[in-house]
Amino acid sequence: MQQDLYFFGGGKAEGRGDMKDVLGGKGAGLAEMTNAGIPVPPGFTIATGVCLEFQKEGGQTPKRVTESQVTYLARLEELMGKKLGQADDPLLVSVRSGAKFSMPGMMDTILNLGLNDESVHGLAKKTENPRFAWDCYRRFIQMFANVVLNLDKDIFEEVLEELKKARGVESDTDLTEEDLTGLVDTYKQIVNDHAGQSFPQDPSVQLAMARDAVFSSWNNPRAIYYRKQNKIPDDLGTAVNVQVMVYGNMGDDCATGVGFTRNPATGEKEFYGEYLVNAQGEDVVAGTRTPQPIAGLEQAMPEVYRELREITTRLENHYRDVQDFEFTIEQNKLYLLQTRSGKRTGTAAVRIAVEMVHEGLIDKAEAVLRVPAEDLNQLLHPRVDPAKRPTALATGLPASPGAASGHAVFLADDAFKQAEAGKPVILIRAETNPDDIHGMDAAEGIITSRGGMTSHAAVVARGMGKPCVAGCGSMRVDAKAKQCSVGDTTVSEGDWVTIDGSTGELMVGRADLIEPEIGGEFGVFMKWTDEFRKMGVRANADLPRDAEKAQSFGAEGIGLCRTEHMFFGEDRIRIVRDMILSAGEFKNLEIELNAAKSDLKSRVGAEKVRVEERLEKIKEAIKEPSEKYLGSLSKLLPLQREDFKGVLKSMAGFPVTIRTLDPPMHEFLPSAQELSVEIAVAEERGESSPELDDKKALLSRVEHLHEQNPMLGHRGCRLGVTFPEITAMQAQAIIEAACELKQEGHDVFPEIMIPLVGTHKELENQRHVVDQVAKRTMEQRGVEVDYLVGTMIEIPRAAITADEVAQSAQFFSFGTNDLTQMTLGFSRDDVAHFLPEYIKKGILKEDPFISIDQIGVGDLMRVAVKRGRSVNEKLKIGICGEHGGDPESVFFCHRLGLQYVSCSPFRVPIARLAAAQAALMARKPAEVSAMA
C-alpha cells in the first residue's frame, strides 16, 4: 500500500533524499538532512500522490489521509513536547508546497500556523516580545485570508496604510503593540465580512484548510503557465510539508544566523558567517541591528558553536560542496533551517574546486564542472570595489569587460596627448572610427553613446582587452564643447569618471579598483581543463602583442587575424585611401572601356569612328590611375609582410589563420557629410583653391563609393574577386613572411581565410589567386610553406551550399557575427534601436550576438557541418565569431563536432574551461543535470 505521510525528526526520517517523485524536492531534502543527523525542525510531508487524488476528487483530501494526519500531528506534538496552538507554549508550524521540480513562488506557503486568540499570548510570553507575537498573528491572518480564503491582499494593505497614516508613521515597524492588537481585530472583522465565515480559531481546522489550499495551488493559473513554459508535466502534483516553526528571538539563549563553510569571496577554507542573539532571521538581513562575526558565537554559546561547526562540516562532506546555511538557536537548541550550495565569486570558485580535489572531496572532472566558465571573467579584469561602488549615471552595453577610472576626454588626440603626459584617461565618443585607434590605445577605457556589442569601439576594445561601454544612449556627447551629459549631469574634460565594461555602467568620480589576482590555483585549474577538452582553443588577434597575451592565456594558435586593422595606422591609411580612390576610378573606367568595346562591335561608319575615339580616350585615361593604384599596392606589400612576420613569429609552432581584406571600402574613407560641410563653408567664404577642387573630387568619389548597406555590399571576397590584385598582394606578403621565418628557423603554419564567401565559385576564384601567388613566391624564395586556404562560413548561402564550398576549402571557420546578422536580419551596429526592447518583451531570450541563436543560426551551422563533411569527411571546422568565447556557444560548437573555437585573448581561459565542460557533459549525462 502506498504511504501517504512521511515523518522527519528526532534524527530519523521515513523518506529518503532520492524520493523526489513522492516527497517533492523540498520534502526529499528535509528527509535527507534529517537522516544525515542534521537538526532540522521536524515535521511531516504529505505525498504528491495525495495531491493528485485531491484533484481527482474535486478538491477533497481522502479521509484516510485526514485520519493519518491526526496520528502524524500527534507524533510531532509528542516529539516537540508542545501542542499545536496551545495557549502557553504553542507549537506553530509552516505549511509549504514542494513539487518534484522547483517552481519558485508559483504555489502557496503559510507561516505561523497555529496562532489564534489564545496562542498569540503564549508566543508573546515565550519571546518576551508581545509586539512580535501580534505582528506574526496579523500577518498570519492576512496570509491565511489571501491564500486559503481567496481574499484580496489589498483590502488588508489599505487598512494597514490608513492606520500608518492615522499614526503618522512611515514604516510597519513604527506601529506599537496596541496598534497591532487593534489591527488583528480589524483583520478578523474583514474576514468575517468578506469570506462569509469567521477566521478559524481551531488550529487543526487551520491546518486542514491550509493543506487543501496548497494542493489547490498546484492548479492556479500562474503555476500552470510556469509548468507550460518550463515543460513540467501537469500530472506530478505537489507535496505538502508541515514543519515546526522555530524562533531565535525567545531570549538570550536564542540566536539566528547565516554562514558559509568557506569564504564565498576568496574561497579560503574558513568558517564564515554572521549571527545575532535573540533575533529573527529578518533582523540579520534587514540591517536594523549589526550582526556579529560568527566567531563571536564560540564565546557566547561554545556548545552550540561546536555543534554548528561539526554539522556544517558534515553538510559540506555530505553534499561535497560549499554550503550556504541558515540556522536558528531556540533556547540553546540548534536548528538548521536551510542549506544549499553557496554562491561564490569566480576567484572563490576556482580555489574551492582546486582545494576540494586536494582534499579528496571531489575529482578533477567534477572540479572542472563546478566553475561556471563565464565567472572566470572576474579573474581576468579589474573590477570596482563593490563596497564603495559609485552610483551609475547611465547604463549602456557591457561591451568589453573590466572597470577603469580616468579623466574624461572627448577626442582621440587629447586622449593620446594626456596619456603621454602620464594622466589616466577615459575616452568618451559618440562612436569611434579607425582614426581614433591611437586614442583608444592610450585610454584606460572607452565609452560610446552609439553602436552595439560589435561596433568598432566594442570590437577594438575587446581586442585590446580594455574596458568598454557601448551604445550608452542616454549619454549625449558634444565633442566640440568637450563635454557630455546625461539628463542634467554634465561631465567636462578632466572630470574623473569610471566605467564598468562588465555591467555597462558609467559612474562619475574615481572608483577604487580591485586588480585581478591570478593565484596558483588558477594555473592548476586551467591545466585540468586541458586534460578533458576535445576542442582546440585559439585566439582572435591582429597584433603580435595580442598574440603573446593570448598564448599566455593558453591559446593554441590564431583563429582570426584581421588584416584590415593593420591598414589603419597613421602611415598606412593614406596609402590605402589612395589605392581605393584610384582603384575605384580605374575600375569605373574599365567598365566603360568594356561597354565601349562591346558597343563598337555593332557600329559601322561614322558611328564606329565616334565610338573608337571614345575608346582611345578611355584607354588613355586608364593608364595613369591604374599605375597609381598598383603603386599603392606595392607600397603596402612590404608593410603587410612585416605585419604577418610579427604575428606568425609570435605564434610560431601553431596555426595562424589570416583573413584577407574584409571591410567595405568606405570604412577607409573620410565622411561625406564632413566633406560636404567643409566644401559648403569654403564656398560660402568665396574660397577657391586647388585643395578645394581636390576636396570636391574626393567627395564625388566618396559619394560614388557610398553604400546603403555596407554590411551587405562591396566587401569581403567581393573585393578580392573584383580587385584580385589585393588578394594577390596579401597572399604574397603572407607567403614571403612565412618563407623568411622558416629560413630563420621558425615553424609557421599560415592558414589563409577568404571572407564572405556565398558561392563556391568565389572561393575557387580566390583560391586560384592565392595558390598561383604562393607557388611563384615559394619558387622564388626556394622555401616550402605548409599553408592552407579556407573560408569563413558567414553567409547563409555558404552554409546551405557547404557541400559545394567544401570542394575548394581546406577549412571552414564559422563567422557567427555576420552569420547572425544575415540569418536574423540584424545589423549589429543598429540593434541598439530595438534589441533591448526585444529582450525586455521576451521576444528574444538573449542577445544573439553574445550567445549563438541555436535554433536559427545554429541550424545553418548544423547544415554546413553536415554538408561540408559529406564531401570532405575530415574537413577542419572552427568558429572565429565572438561567440567562440561564450560558454553556451562553446557547448554548442562541441555538440556540432567542431575542431576548435577562437575568441578574443581575454576569453581564452573561459573557452578552455567551457570546452572541457562540454566534453565532460557529453561524457557524464548525470553531471549535466548537476550543472543545470
Place this chain on the structure above:
Amino acid sequence: MQQDLYFFGGGKAEGRGDMKDVLGGKGAGLAEMTNAGIPVPPGFTIATGVCLEFQKEGGQTPKRVTESQVTYLARLEELMGKKLGQADDPLLVSVRSGAKFSMPGMMDTILNLGLNDESVHGLAKKTENPRFAWDCYRRFIQMFANVVLNLDKDIFEEVLEELKKARGVESDTDLTEEDLTGLVDTYKQIVNDHAGQSFPQDPSVQLAMARDAVFSSWNNPRAIYYRKQNKIPDDLGTAVNVQVMVYGNMGDDCATGVGFTRNPATGEKEFYGEYLVNAQGEDVVAGTRTPQPIAGLEQAMPEVYRELREITTRLENHYRDVQDFEFTIEQNKLYLLQTRSGKRTGTAAVRIAVEMVHEGLIDKAEAVLRVPAEDLNQLLHPRVDPAKRPTALATGLPASPGAASGHAVFLADDAFKQAEAGKPVILIRAETNPDDIHGMDAAEGIITSRGGMTSHAAVVARGMGKPCVAGCGSMRVDAKAKQCSVGDTTVSEGDWVTIDGSTGELMVGRADLIEPEIGGEFGVFMKWTDEFRKMGVRANADLPRDAEKAQSFGAEGIGLCRTEHMFFGEDRIRIVRDMILSAGEFKNLEIELNAAKSDLKSRVGAEKVRVEERLEKIKEAIKEPSEKYLGSLSKLLPLQREDFKGVLKSMAGFPVTIRTLDPPMHEFLPSAQELSVEIAVAEERGESSPELDDKKALLSRVEHLHEQNPMLGHRGCRLGVTFPEITAMQAQAIIEAACELKQEGHDVFPEIMIPLVGTHKELENQRHVVDQVAKRTMEQRGVEVDYLVGTMIEIPRAAITADEVAQSAQFFSFGTNDLTQMTLGFSRDDVAHFLPEYIKKGILKEDPFISIDQIGVGDLMRVAVKRGRSVNEKLKIGICGEHGGDPESVFFCHRLGLQYVSCSPFRVPIARLAAAQAALMARKPAEVSAMA
C-alpha cells in the same frame, strides 16, 4: 551485328530520326528528313560506336569500316552521277561531327572535300566562276591543314594579310583569281614545310584523314571542357556525317535562299523569305547583293517554287512548328540544307500558337508551352523601332521594361511642371527618393546613375508600369547644373533623350516608338493558360489604379499592398515625420524612465531621492511628445482608412494582402548631409533664428535615428513591436475600411501581413495587436470581416523556424527580395558595385534579384514550406517578391507547391503563362525537354 554506316539519299535513309544514340543529332535529323521525302543533299553517317572503337584502338578506324566506307562512297557517287574529286564535274563533300547532344563549335568540320589541283578546274567550269573555285580550294587547304594536320591558322592568315597589303586591298573579296591561284601554291608550300608531308591530292585519302580528325576532335580539350560543363558523358562518341556539297552559284538555274513558313515578326501565315539567283548562302547573309522577296521565285522558277512551298509546308506539318529553312537550287534541283524551329517575336509566338491550335496542328497545352513567358513582355510595353534605333550613349540596368522619349529634366519639380504644361519628359536623377514621386509619376520614364534592380526608382517605376533604367554608372548627373554627361557627351535640360527600360540603354534624341498591339489572339491565348495553371496569380499594387490595371491583366487579388508608399504624399510625409521624430524622442525617454526605475530599486537614502527626482523629470518630459506622437497617429488613421477602402474596393471579390509598415524610419526623414550643410552655411553667415535651432534639433534626431545598415535595422515588424500603436492604427484603418465596404455591399477579404518576422514571438506579438483591434473595431461597427493575419517569410531565420512561425500564421508570403538579400548577403541597392563583374566572371549565372537563386534561397524556401506545412497542412503559401513575375521562378514556386504568385501588374500575364507552363511541365515530362 552492329551497323557502322547509314546511307541517306534518293528519298530513303537507312537510319531513323529516333536513332540519336547511333547517328548523333545531326545524322538522325538528316535521316528523318530524307525519310520524310525532303530533298536534302545525300550522304552517309558513320556511327558513334565507330568513334569509340577509334579511341580504343588509339586512333585507328577499324578496317571493316574503311572497307564499308568504300562501298558507301561508291553508292553516293552512283546516286549523284559524279565521282569524288573527278576533274570535270567533281563530287565534293562536307565532313562534319555530330554527337548525340549538340556541342556547337566544339568539334571539327571540313567543307569542299574532294578539291585538288584537278577538280578545282571542274568546279570553276561548273560555277562559271573560277575566282570562287580557287577561293574554295585555298580555304579547303587552310581548313584541312588546321583541322587534320594541326597547323596553326595564323600562318595562313599572315600570308593572306601580306598579300592584301601588297595588292593594296582591304577585303578578301578584292583579291583576283590570279591572286588566289598564287595563294593556293603558297598554301601548299606551307603544308609541305610545316606538316612534314605534302597536301594530299587523293580525295579518298583526304576523306579518310578528315574522318579520323573528326573522331579525334571528340577528345580535344575544349570538347572535354564543354562536356564537363554541360554534364555530357565522355563515353558517347561522335558520329561523322559525309554529305554532298551543293552549289547555288553554278549559273542562272541555280539559287540560294532562306525563309520561314510564317512571318516571324507578326506571326501571319505567309510564305516568308528571300533568295538570290546564282549565289551562295553567304551572299544572302553578307548583304553585298540585295536579295529578292521569295515571291519572285514563283516567276523565276515556278516548278521549284511549287516544290519548295510543298516541302516547307510538309516540314511545318512534320515538326508541327514554324520552320526556319535554308535552301539551295543547284541546276534546277532543290535541296533543303537546314530546317529548324523559327525564332519569333512574342507577338508572333502568340498568334502562331493560337492559329496552329485552330488549324488542328497542335493542342492548347502545346500552344501554351510554345510561347516563352518572358516574351509576352514585348506585347505589353512600347519599344524602340529596331530599324531606326539610335546609338546607345550609355547602358545601365533594365529596371522597368518599355521605351520612352522625352525632354531631359533633372528635378522632380521640373518634371512635374513641364509635364503639366504638356511636354513629355524623362526624369534623370543620381537616385530617386520618396520626395521625387510626383516627378516620377509625371515623367514618361526615369533613369538613375545609382541603385540596382530594386532601388527606389526601379521598384516605383515597375509599380507604375513606366520605363526605367537604373544604376547607369557611366552617367554623371549634376542636378544643380541641370545636366548629365557620359564621357564628353553632355545632355542639358530640354534635350530629347530616349531610354529603353527593356535593355537598359540611354540614347540621345527622340526615337520612333512602336506602341503595343494586343490583338484578339492574345486574349484567347491567356484564357487557355488559365485552363491549365494550378497556382493563383496576384499583383503587387499599392494604389487603386494599379489594382485596376492588374485586374485587367487577369490578377486574382493583391499579394502585396505596401502601406508605406501611401505615406509619401506631400500632405502626409509631414505627419509621418512628426510622428517619427516625437516617437523616437518619446521612446528614448521611456528607456531612460525604465533605467531610472530599475536603478531606484537598488538605492537608499539621499541617492534614492536623487534618482526619484530624475524619474519625475523624465515622466514630465514624456507627457508632451507622447501626445504629439499619438496625435500624429490619429491624423493618419482616417487617411489610411481611405487608402485601404480604395484598394479593397478596386479588388472587391478577391483577397487583398496589406503589409504593415515596413521601411526603416529614416526613409521618411530628410538627409543628414543636406541638413549639416544648410546649418554650417547658415552659421558661417552668422545667422541665428528659431528655424535654425529647429534645424539643429532635427539634425540631432536624424543622426540619432541614423542606421549603418538600415536594411537590417529598425524596420518591419520591429517597428510594430517597439511602437505597437502603429500596427494598431493600421489594423484599425484596414478593418474600418472593410466594415464600411461590407456595409456598402462589397465583398472584401483583407489579409494583414506582418513583415520582417524572424522569430515566432514577433508574429504572436503583432497578431495579438491586430486581433485585439479587429475585434474591438468589428464590435463597434457591428460588422464581421473575414480577415487573415499572416507573415512575410523574408528573413532566413523565419524560413528555418517556419514550424514555430506557422503556429501563429494564417498564411506565409515569401518576400524573396529580402530573403535573397540576407541569404546571399547582397544589398540590392549596392550590388551594382560588383554584380555585373560577378556575372561576367561566371561566379553567378544570373542576377539573383531577377530569378530566384534556387540552390541557396530556394533551399530555404523548401525548408520553410516543409516545416510550415508540418504544423499546418493547409497553410496558404504564396510569394510576393519581384521574382513572382519571373518565369523560371514561377516554375520553381509551382514545384514547391505554392498556392499563388504575386508580381507587378505588368507581369501578371507572364506569371499566368508561366504558371500554366509549370503545371503542364509537371504533367508532361516529354514536353519539358521540348521546352528546353
